Amino acid sequence: MIKTTKISGKIYILEDRFESGTSLIIGSEKALLFDTGCGVDDIHAEVRKITDLPLLVICSHGHFDHIGGSRFFPKVYLSQKDRNILDTYNEELLNKWVSEMEDNIQDDTQGIVFGCGDWKQIAELDFDRIDLGDIHGEIIDLPGHSHGSIGILLPELKLLLSGDALSPIISLIFKNHGTVEEELQTVKKALELDFDYYISSHNGNLLTKDVLKRMAECLEDTENKKFYKYSYPKPPYGEGYFHVHSLGDEPVGLIVEKHM
Ligand SMILES: [Zn+2]
Numbered sequence: 633m634i635k636t637t638k639i640s641g642k643i644y645i646l647e648d649r650f651e652s653g654t655s656l657i658i659g660s661e662k663a664l665l666f667d668t669g670c671g672v673d674d675i676h677a678e679v680r681k682i683t684d685l686p687l688l689v690i691c692s693h694g695h696f697d698h699i700g701g702s703r704f705f706p707k708v709y710l711s712q713k714d715r716n717i718l719d720t721y722n723e724e725l726l727n728k729w730v731s732e733m734e735d736n737i738q739d740d741t742q743g744i745v746f747g748c749g750d751w752k753q754i755a756e757l758d759f760d761r762i763d764l765g766d767i768h769g770e771i772i773d774l775p776g777h778s779h780g781s782i783g784i785l786l787p788e789l790k791l792l793l794s795g796d797a798l799s800p801i802i803s804l805i806f807k808n809h810g811t812v813e814e815e816l817q818t819v820k821k822a823l824e825l826d827f828d829y830y831i832s833s834h835n836g837n838l839l840t841k842d843v844l845k846r847m848a849e850c851l852e853d854t855e856n857k858k859f860y861k862y863s864y865p866k867p868p869y870g871e872g873y874f875h876v877h878s879l880g881d882e883p884v885g886l887i888v889e890k891h892m
Contacts, residue, residue: 633649634675636681643657643789644682646679652697652700653667659764662686664690666690668689668701670701670726672700676704688709690708694714694716695807702753711756711773714779770787774822775797777809780808785826785827794831798832799833802884805870805872816852835882843882849877850877859888861873874886
């Protein structure tokens, strides 16, 4: 059960039943799938309903809700800097997460076997440019949410795919996360890039640099801001502190592990 949103003939957003978003970019010669979802739904079959072009599959980072569907593909690329996440974000954790999600969502996921095993299909991301024919992409390091988080800048589309790295609710509590300062540098770097819109994995809207500007404000001067205790109630059970910066169309906030 995957929800597909067509942004244009070249850009699709696919969300699995637990709202793990992936982006599909259709070039003239190849298609790019950015992230594979949490793995409960056959994302490959869904992609094949849209295109039969050769497929390049790249994960934004190593958290399980972005790599779980990698088992549906023969080869998937991930930054080497997030490789260590795969040691603990394993099949057991994925299944535990799914069973807890089912408490909230009545569905038919009972008995899903992820079969991700040792993630043999996940290869090192060892290139920094992609070529889909009429669309080109540049891999951009976006460390903060995780050390190995990357984005893909698509100049012909004036679009940046960003995974969780530029989520308006900035989350620095999950495995392999970086510092507030590192995330601030990443947001500033993104502001310098040439695009009109960016896509963040857990947000169905096309986001703009106005959101990034508020995120930069949120990350500045954190010692003098008010934080509330926060816990993520499902595996991997992150604990931390939450600061709400501003609401509006896209709420902006920051979750950190330690009190500022
Ligand atoms: Zn993540």
